[in-house]
Amino acid sequence: MNDLRETAVQAARTTKWIGRPYRFFDTVGSTNDLLKQDVKQMPAEVLPAGTVYLTDFQAQGRGRLQRSWEAPSGTSLLLSLLLRPDWPARQSAWLTMLAALSVAEAIEAQTGLAVKLKWPNDVVLEQHGRYHKVCGILAEGNITTEQRLDYAIIGMGINVNIPYESLPAATTPATSLLVATGKPVARLPFLVTLWERLEVWVETAVNNQSPQPAWNQRLVTLGQTVHVNQMGKGELLTGVAENTDAWGHLLVRDVRGQLHTIGAGDVTLRDA
Numbered sequence: 001m002n003d004l005r006e007t008a009v010q011a012a013r014t015t016k017w018i019g020r021p022y023r024f025f026d027t028v029g030s031t032n033d034l035l036k037q038d039v040k041q042m043p044a045e046v047l048p049a050g051t052v053y054l055t056d057f058q059a060q061g062r063g064r065l066q067r068s069w070e071a072p073s074g075t076s077l078l079l080s081l082l083l084r085p086d087w088p089a090r091q092s093a094w095l096t097m098l099a100a101l102s103v104a105e106a107i108e109a110q111t112g113l114a115v116k117l118k119w120p121n122d123v124v125l126e127q128h129g130r131y132h133k134v135c136g137i138l139a140e141g142n143i144t145t146e147q148r149l150d151y152a153i154i155g156m157g158i159n160v161n162i163p164y165e166s167l168p169a170a171t172t173p174a175t176s177l178l179v180a181t182g183k184p185v186a187r188l189p190f191l192v193t194l195w196e197r198l199e200v201w202v203e204t205a206v207n208n209q210s211p212q213p214a215w216n217q218r219l220v221t222l223g224q225t226v227h228v229n230q231m232g233k234g235e236l237l238t239g240v241a242e243n244t245d246a247w248g249h250l251l252v253r254d255v256r257g258q259l260h261t262i263g264a265g266d267v268t269l270r271d272a
C-alpha cells in the first residue's frame with residue numbers, strides 16, 4: 001500500500017486548509033501542468049486555495065526555463081500547491097520564498113540536517129564542502145491585466161529517498177535526504193510537517209508580511225561573486241550579491257560600484 005495514497009494522507013494531515021482537497025496520482029506528465037489545466041476548467045469551489053496534487057512519477061517534470069526535473073518513481077515528494085492569493089504581481093517571488101522556507105523547516109524537523117537556500121529557488125545541503133540541491137521549486141501564476149496574481153501554483157520536487165547512483169547529473173550537484181542522512185526518510189510524516197509549515201508561511205504572507213527576513217538568513221548566495229545571465233538583455237553581469245529586498249530581488253554590486261536589482265523571473269545564476 002502506497003504511503004501517500006489519499007486515504008492515508010487524509011487520515012494523517014493536521015492542516016486547516018493546505019492539502020484540502022488532496023489528490024494522489026501514480027503517474028502524470030507534470031503536477032504543475034495537470035493542476036494548471038484543471039484550474040482553467042474547474043470552478044474555484046472545486047479547486048480552492050490549498051488544493052494539492054501529488055504524484056509518484058512525472059514523465060515530463062519541469063524546472064524553470066524549459067529545464068527538466070528527474071526523479072525515479074516513488075523516491076520523492078513531487079507536489080503542486082494551488083493558492084489564490086490576489087496579490088500584487090510584485091509579490092510573486094514570495095511564493096517561491098515561502099515554499100523554500102517551509103521545505104527547509106520540514107527537512108530540519110524530520111532529519112535534523114542544516115538546510116540552506118540558494119537564490120532564487122534551490123533548497124541545498126552542504127556536503128563535502130559544496131552545496132547540493134535537495135529540492136527545486138517552480139512557482140507559476142496568472143497575472144491579470146490589473147497586475148494582480150489571481151492564482152498561483154507552487155511546484156515542489158523534494159529528493160527524499162533517491163539512492164546515490166540514481167541522482168541526476170546537474171550543474172548544482174543533486175543530493176537526497178537518504179544520501180545525506182544514510183537512511184530512508186518516511187514520506188508521510190514529512191508531507192504532514194511540510195503542509196504545517198506551508199500553512200504558517202502562507203498565512204504570514206497573506207497578512208502582508210514578507211518571508212524575506214527568515215529566508216534571507218538561510219541564503220548562501222549572499223557575499224558571493226555571482227554571474228547573472230539576464231534573459232533578454234544579452235549581457236552577463238558579474239558582481240557581489242550583497243543583499244535581498246522585501247520582494248526577493250537580489251541586490252548585486254558590480255565592479256564599478258553600481259547596485260543592480262535582479263528579479264528571479266528571467267535569470268540564471270552561476271557561482272563564481
Ligand code: BT5
Pocket residue numbers: 029030031032033058060061062063064065067068069070071078079080121133134135136137138155156157158159168169170171172173174175
Ligand atoms: C527547479 O528548476 O529546480 C524547479 C523544479 C520543480 C520540480 C517540481 S516537481 C513537482 C512540480 N511539477 C513539475 O513539473 N515541476 C515541479 P531549475 O532551477 O530550473 O532546476 C532544474 C535543473 O535541476 C535541471 O536542469 C537539472 O540540472 C537539475 N535537476 C533535475 N532533477 C533534479 C533533481 N531531482 N535533484 C536535483 N537537481 C535536479
